[in-house]
Amino acid sequence: MEKSCEDIEQMLVDYADGQLSPSDSSEVAKHLARCEHCRRLLAGLQKSLELAGVIWADGLAEIDNIRIPATRKTRRIRWTRYAAIAASILLVVTASVVWRTLVRPEETEITFAEIERKITESASAARLLAAMELLAEYPDAQAIVNQQYRYIVEIYPETTAANEAKLRMQ
Numbered sequence: 125m126e127k128s129c130e131d132i133e134q135m136l137v138d139y140a141d142g143q144l145s146p147s148d149s150s151e152v153a154k155h156l157a158r159c160e161h162c163r164r165l166l167a168g169l170q171k172s173l174e175l176a177g178v179i180w181a182d183g184l185a186e187i188d189n190i191r192i193p194a195t196r197k198t199r200r201i202r203w204t205r206y207a208a209i210a211a212s213i214l215l216v217v218t219a220s221v222v223w224r225t226l227v228r229p230e231e232t233e234i235t236f237a238e239i240e241r242k243i244t245e246s247a248s249a250a251r252l253l254a255a256m257e258l259l260a261e262y263p264d265a266q267a268i269v270n271q272q273y274r275y276i277v278e279i280y281p282e283t284t285a286a287n288e289a290k291l292r293m294q
């Protein structure tokens with residue numbers, strides 16, 4: 125059966141991130157080829173993910189290089205910056221707290237895995253949250269944004285990003 129725009133919207137984030145199975149991915153691609161609405165949505169999403177990636181990867185020094193004229197968008201960017209700072213602080217705090225509890229050497233290996241898992245989760249949740257904050261600029265994208273907030277809360281419940289997402293869910 126042909127998928128509707130709503131079905132496709134549910135898959136766009138994973139599509140943009142290259143996380144879909146080959147068959148889902150080709151289904152989305154086929155839909156995109158004939159649907160301008162979803163193409164526009166994807167373009168906005170990709171821009172948001174890119175921007176979030178730049179903010180995340182290059183840290184805060186690079187933020188002034190991103191030129192976004194509208195005041196509203198500048199506010200969003202600032203918020204993202206705070207999210208990135210908060211996430212970085214969380215990573216350091218989490219790592220140091222876990223580090224200090226490393227009393228028995230034989231547990232070192234599993235605890236490091238745990239640190240890594242927590243760091244990865246916090247980073248993924250913060251990255252996704254930042255992307256959704258940017259995507260929220262597009263009125264058409266509300267369904268995706270809310271869906272992704274729910275996703276963050278469900279998949280990364282222990283992160284600060286999940287608390288933020290909870291507050292932002294509509």
Ligand SMILES: [Zn+2]
Nearest residue numbers: 129159161162
């Ligand atoms: Zn469509």
